[in-house]
Amino acid sequence: MFMFQHLNFSATTFAIAILFWSIQVLTSLLYGKKCRHDISAFVFLVPSALLLLSAISAWLQPSIHFASNSILMIGTEVLSMKLDLLSSLFLFLLAAIGSCTSIFSLSYLPHLKDHLHPGHYWSALSLFMLSMSMLLVSANALSFLVFWELMALSSFALIASEHQKHKVRDAAVVYLTATRIATACLTAGFVLMFSVVHSWDFSAWSFSRTNLLPALLIAVGLCIKSGLWPFHLWLPYAYTAAPSPVSAIMSGVMTKLSLYAAIRILVNGGVDSLIIIGLFLVLGLISAFWGLLFALVQQDLKKLLAYSSIENLGIIFCGLGLALLARRLNIPDAACLALTACIFQTFNHGFFKPLLFLCAGTIDVAANTRDLSQLGGLARRLPFTMICFLLGSIALCALPPLNGFASKWLLYTALxxxxxxxxQIFVRALCLVWIGTLGLVGGLAIFCFTRAIGITFLGNARSSAAGNADELGKSSRIAQAILASACVLIGLASPFVAQHIQTIACVSLKIPVPHASPFQLPLATVTLFSVLAIAFLYAFFLNASKIRMFNTWDCGFGALSARTQIGSLSFTQPIARIFSPILRYKLLIEINGKDRRHFPESIQTEAQTISVLETKVYLPILAFIRRAAGLFAKIQAGSIHLYLLYLCITLALLIIVGAYL
Amino acid sequence: MISLVISWLNFFLAILLLPPLILSLIRKTKARLQNRVGPSWFQPIYDWSKLCRKDETLSSTLTWIFRGSAALNFILVLLLALFLPWISFKPSFTGDDIFLAIYVLALARFFSLLASLDSGSAFGGFAASREATLSLLVEPAFMLALVALGINARSSSLSAIFSYSTDANNQVVCFLAGTGILLSSLVELSRMPIDDPTTHLELTMVHEAMILEASGRNLLLVEVSYALKMTVLLGLSAQCFIHALQANIVCPKLLLVILSYLGILGLAALVGLIEGLTVKLHWRKDPEFIAYALTMSLLACFISIGQGATFK
Structure with a gap:
């Protein structure tokens, strides 16, 4: 299938993995409903493991170019591929998340039996993985677009896998619309770029000051695809509707591919226009703030995670913008730090967000709900999932010593x-504003995730389903454990990982690679000593005194019920009130009864938040499109004579236009 | 060698002596303002030794998070005390990074919020919600104050910041940043204009309601780590002021040691004074108080970035 310039291990394993996936796409379709989840998951695991091997071995070699035979041509272009350090990092992430989710699927998917068509699911998932891995090695724009499109369509099919539900169908359509617009922007940008450079090869593209428009189009397309503010709307819908393993892959890898594309095309192409830098910096910062602010008021656990993904992508794109800005201002060490932070954050988010999504999936199935107001007390029912969720949240809040901290620290240091x-004083002030806002966002993250953990796992169960929840199977726990330990290990080895990512960053920025690691805090040793000290303190000081078990302090009024706990809405009330101009937060209280003041018979409270962007901007646009489409629908009368007339008119118009141009 | 031993001894003396001393100094100041004699100077030590001897009562709703976070918080604050240059004769460790310090504080807060949610009591829940709100608002102020200090010294290591030579410009930055740190520490430590540590009503408390379920040695760990955290934060603020002073006066080492002690005690007395003279702010006014802290930090930032910059 492939003709290698050097027949080597990583290219071979890569090719075999792709082959495996293509076969799985077909066989799953053939088997249809008879396709079994356990067998498919095992089969799926093989190419994922091969890809992992390929990514690791590619790391040890200089970049590999390989081109397909002339059978695989796209137009007049040969399908050329390149596997370098940058793509091997993302391939590693893809393979790791792919394997973990397939292990998780073993015990998760059987619970969705009624809704999910196994054949469709597994063939779409294989196609999704195939297109993403091919995307990562595409060295020219045409094949990149083809696989980008395949990725978008297969993920659309995956989101729609439970398409019997009305909500899922809506979400899938929203996602499809967003991703179409993204592809349209990218295609336009690519075509414009081709008309300037006359090559589809990414390595030949350089964005000088004159071709701003293609760069801008590509940047906007990538922003839409990764779900930055104000294009973030599809993200909460899609992640909530998709089955948890799919949301894990989408959040962990798919949205990251836009960052990969940004580095591959824009950073390598030497973009230094202030408009694009400003776009990344401003949209990144707003997304970071906006995402978490809306995550705070979510009731659905997966929606909360989806909004926090927006925040993380915001931070990642801030890092990207900062790197470009520093390069423009000729401050190479800051540029290197910023791009390292950006890639590192991407890598880290690729581990902890799938972990959280898998945990949310476990909770969803175990407690039969994702609604925070129905959960509670799961720490006793799902102790293992709790530890995993806790570790994921610590990493997400960028708290030391887990992996999120290292990348956040690098970003702060870069700023x-x-x-x-x-x-320039303007740039200096800008950096300080960014530091301050990121600090605020960090506080918001802690607020958001202590709420998520506290309401879900701690206290008493708010519904009987949550009180009787049970862990899924062993394989779901294995998948969670792998991802959680990855977060811990990357965190402890962050000086080492940061140094390797720095190499990638410097190569992409075309600046000399520094020898020292950018992250030199002694996290591992300090963590080791602290953990020992905490264990010692717990075992020999706290546990040494006599303990009496009693109930929670109830002011002498008798046992507390689950309803006297703080609710998920009340917990966010103070902060939602402070930011109410943005959240459009309203607390509606209704008190009824004869003597309402002293003896109310019923009290109802409801908190309301409105996404202004959705109601004031997107819905009117949608309504306009609907109206316009209604007008156009009249043209389609269903008469073949009319259609022939249209054809003639179009032909005539085209001939006239062609004659004049 | 001998000087190293002396500095270690001195450091341990400060770490052991200052936390209880600060607590009783605040109480004494407050009592004197109210024409009371106040509790004995050794009261915190008496309280702590009593807590150490008492049995512990635990709610059956609690999980490992509750007691684990008490131990974790103590160790984290101890780490901060070991790493940060809150007193001028600190034995040197690497890891006195600004951002690390802020995030270690945040980790401690993360777990104490979880611990207060763990019991399933409404008091703990509401307190956690308030504490999270306050600390979220104060985070930028605290961070920018430290960053303003770092920009002049061109380093994110606090030891490097406090050993950076001062000039008149840096003096102002240090002074403003010190004020910013002090004001944000008041919020971080839930002291007076924000939260009344001696209130009796659970519904108005922030910090006290969070630790309502703690008893015995667990409570001891919470109280000791609180006192130590207060010492470290006030110490950082005091170091800023002392550093500002160094631009005018050449300080020998001994004087610096004495100044460091005096600075922390002076700030503790100031906290007591504020507690005696002001009333607790209405919850909705708290963001306005935090805005003062943020203003101080922003001013410090503006001055520090103005140095050697071009206005283009």
């Missing part, structure tokens, strides 16, 4: 370096 090294 900090820029704040003293850049001569």
């Amino acid at each position: 900090f370096h820029q704040a003293w090294e850049s001569p």
Whole structure:
């Protein structure tokens, strides 16, 4: 199938993995409903493991180019591929998340038996993985677009896998619309770029000051695809509707591919236009803030995670913008730090967000609900999932010593370096504003995730389903454990990982690679000593005294019920009130009864938040499109004579236009 | 060698002595303002030793998070005390990074919020919600104050910041940042204009309601780590002021040691004074108080970035 310039291990394993997936696409379709989840998951695991091997071995070699035979041509272009450090990092992430989700699927998917068509699911998932891995090695724009499109369509099919539900269908359509617009922007950008450079090869593209428009189109397309503000609307819908393993792959890898594309095309192409830098920086910052603010008021656990994904992508794109800005201002060390932070954050988010999504999936199936107001007390029912969720949240809140901290620290340091090294006071002030806002966002993350953990796992169960929840199977726990330990290990080894990612960043920015690791805090040793000290303190000091078990302090009024606990809405009330201009937060209280003041018979409270963007911007646009489409629908009368007339008119118009141009 | 031993001894003396001393100094100041004699100077030590001897009562709703977070918080605050230059004769460790310090504080807060949600009591829940709100609002102020200090010294290591030579410009930055840190510490430590540590009504408390379920040695760990955290934060603020002073006065080492002690005690007395003279702010006014802290930090930032910059 492939003709290698050097027949080597990583290219071979890569090719075999792709072959495996293509076969699985077909066989799953053939088997249809008879396709079994356990067998499919095992089969799926093989190419994922091969890809993992390929990614690791590609890391040890210089970049590999390989081209297909002339059978695989796209137009007049040969399908050329390149496997370098940058793509091997993302391939590693893809393979790791792919394997973990397939292990998780073993015990998760059987619970969705009624809704899910196994043949469709597994063939779409294989196609999804295939297209993403091919996307990562595509060295020219045409094949990139083809696989980008395949990725979008297969993920659409995956989101729609429970299409019997009305909500899922809506979500799938929203997602499809967003991804179409993204592809349209990308295609336009690519075609424009081709008309300037006359090559589809990414390595030949350089964005000088004159071709701003293609770069801008590509940047906007990538922003839409990754779900940055104000294009983030599809994200909460899609992640909530998709089965948890799919949301895990989408959040962990798919949205990251836009960052990969941004680095591959824009950073390598030497973009230094202030408009694009500003776009990334501003949209990134707003997304970071906006995403978490809306995550705070969500009631659905998966929606909460989806909104926090927006925040993380915001931070990632901030890092990207900062790297471009620093390069423009000729401050190489800040640029290197920022891009390292950006890639590292991507990598980290690729581990902890899938972990959280898998945990949410476990909770969803175990407690039969994702609604925070129905959960509670799961710490006793799902102790293992709780530890995994806790670790994922610590990593997500960028708290030391887990992996999220290292990348956040690098981003702060990059901003900090820029704040003293850049001569312009405007840039310095900008960096400080970014540091301050990121600090605020960090506080919001802690608020959001202590709420998620506290309401879900701690206290008493708010519904009987939550009180009787049970862990799924062994395989779901194995998948969670792998991802959680990855978060811990990457965190402890962050100086090492950061140094390797720095190499990628410097190569992409075309600056010399520094020898030292950018992250040199002694996290591992300090963590080791602290954990020992905490264990010692717990075992020999706290446990040494006599303990009496009693109930929670109830002011002497008798046993507390689950309803006297703080609810998920009340917990966010103070912060929602402060940010009510953005959230459009309203607390509606209705008190009824004869003597309402002293003896109310019923009290109802409801908190309301409205997404202004959705109601004031997108819905009117949608309504307009509907109206316009209604007008156009009249043209389609269903008469073949009319259609022939249209054809003639179009032909005539085209001939006239062609004659004049 | 001998000087190293002396500095270690001195450091341990400060770490052991200052936390209880600060607590009783605040109480004494407050009592004197109210024309009371106040509790004995050794009261915190008496309280702590009593707590150490008492049995512990646990709610049956609690999980490992509750007691684990008490131990974790103590160790984290101890780490901060070991790493941060809150007193001028600190034995040196690497890891006194600004952002690390902020995130270690955040980790401690993360777990104490979870611990207060763990019992399933409404008091704990509401307190956690308030604490999270306050700390979220104060985070930028605290961070920017530290960053303003770092920009002049071109380093994110606090030891490097406090050993950076001062000039008149840096003096102002240090002074403003010190004020910013002090004001945000009041919020972080739930002291007076924000939260009344001696209130009796659970519904108005923030910090006290969070630890309502703690008893015995668990409570001891919480109280000791609170006192130590207060010492470290006030110490950081005091170091800023002392550093500002160094631009005018050449300080020998001994004077710096004395100044560091005096600075922390002086700030503790100030906290007591504020507690005696002001009333607790209405919950909705708290963001306005935090805005003062943020303003101080922003001013410090503006001055520090103005140095050697071009206005283009």
